[in-house]
Amino acid sequence: MATLRVELVAADQAVWSGEAKMVVAKTVEGEIGLLPGHEPMLAILSSGEVRITLAEGEVVKANAEDGFISIEHNVVTVVARNASLI
Structure with missing residues (x-):
């Protein structure tokens, strides 16, 4: 099964990364x-929740404020001004 490589970063820190x-x-x-x-x-990302569903079905949630989201070659990059896991 294909997966996504996800990188969630805030302006000052890496918040979460994984498959x-x-x-x-x-x-x-x-x-x-x-x-x-x-x-x-x-x-362009709006302030709100980012939900990352893992292969096992677990969901990682984060609040993200403004920024952008991109996908290319199954790599998702979320860059936010502020972001934190919830």
Whole structure:
């Protein structure tokens, strides 16, 4: 099964990184879900929750304030001004 490599970083620290099967985040155009094989994309992140679903079904949640989210070649990068796990 294909997975996503996820990097969630804030301006001053790395918050979380690992493998996942899905990432859901809030952008200025609405909520998006990213799965393995998603086409390359760059979006502006809105303040809100980022949900990272691991292969076992566990969900890692973080609050993220402003920034961007990108995906390319099954690598998801979330860069936020402020971010913390909840």
